[in-house]
Amino acid sequence: MTYQNILSELQGQTLKVTINREQKLNALNKATLAELAEVIAFAAERDEVKAVLLTGAGEKAFVAGADISEFSDFNGVQGEELAANGQNTVFNAIENCPKPVVAAINGFALGGGLELAMACHIRIASANARLGLPEVTLGLIPGYGGTQRLAGLVGKGIALEMIMTADMISAERALAIGLVNHVVEPQELIPKSLEMLEKIKQRAPLALAAAIKAVNASGTGKSGFETEIREFGNCFNTSDFKEGVSAFLEKRKPVFGGK
Missing domain, CATH: 1.10.287 (Helix Hairpins)
Structure with missing residues (x-):
């Protein structure tokens, strides 16, 4: 498969998917979301894929958010359509994928980027990761399942604190509240993620x-x-x-x- 905004490589029955917009801090634009929808559907359907590893290119960002310029002039109806389409084709598709999906969080995971990580089944963070949902600073709320998944992972009180303050938290804080499963040094992020998936792939x-x-x-x-x-x-x-x-x-x- 050839994509413009992501890299997709099958490594020993693990499909490694890398969001490849490093100069834009891997921000999610329409084209990237469409390619993610396609690659997740491929992973779910193909027998040769036993697991998925999702990460971002470079060390600065997993995904630093959505491409705000694409929806800056939307009205309410368009906003609802944007959220519904993204949730159905990408975020819910990842959560409901029958193959285990691990997010390897390198650097910033903000807004839609954190929502993308939360849709994955397991999250492993680099020690330099910073996570947050800053949407209220734009007059918005998380629209790709963030309010629901964050509350499910860390509880209502902490979820509301993170969303309403819009503060970023460290990887260690994310580990303490249950937002991520493990924190490792940057050089260990991909090896640790692949190691976990190798263990999982031995199961039925x-x-x-x-x-x-x-x-x-x-x-x-x-x-x-x-x-x-x-x-x-x-x-x-x-x-x-x-x-x-x-x-x-x-x-x-x-x-x-x-x-």
Whole structure:
């Protein structure tokens, strides 16, 4: 696949996706969002892709935000369409991707950039990362799922503090509040992310997809538990379940086929 704004490379069944607008601090414009939508759809559908690593080019920024110039003259209807399209095709698509998606956060993750990282299943941050949602300084609020995902990750109180103050926080603070899973030195960011994905890829692919679906349903009350029960039951119908049990009883490592 050839893109203008992102780089996409398959490395040992991990699709490494790099937002490649370093001179613009990897800001999300319409073209970049369209390419992200395409590459995430590709990853979700293709058997050769077992996991996705998402990062930004260079050390200054994961994604420093959205390209404000593209929507500076929008009205309310256009604003709603912008948010709905982005959420449906990119942010929700990442969150609901059946393949595990890890965000490797290098440098600034602000506004839409932090929303992009939060849509991923796991976040690993460089020690020099700075994270925040500054939209209220523009007279806006986060529109790509940020209000919902941030509150789910760190709780309502801290989410409202971050959104209403518009302050950036350090990687260590992000780790302390549960916004990121790990903090590593800059040179360790990609190796650590790939190491985690290598471990995850050894697990049963259909069970991973089921776990993603069930966890995403959390916080929805009874339907979340119903989703877990249904996905748990579905796992019993897979060849991977038979292989996992056989390997456990035979004291060997399982070899999962994703069926």
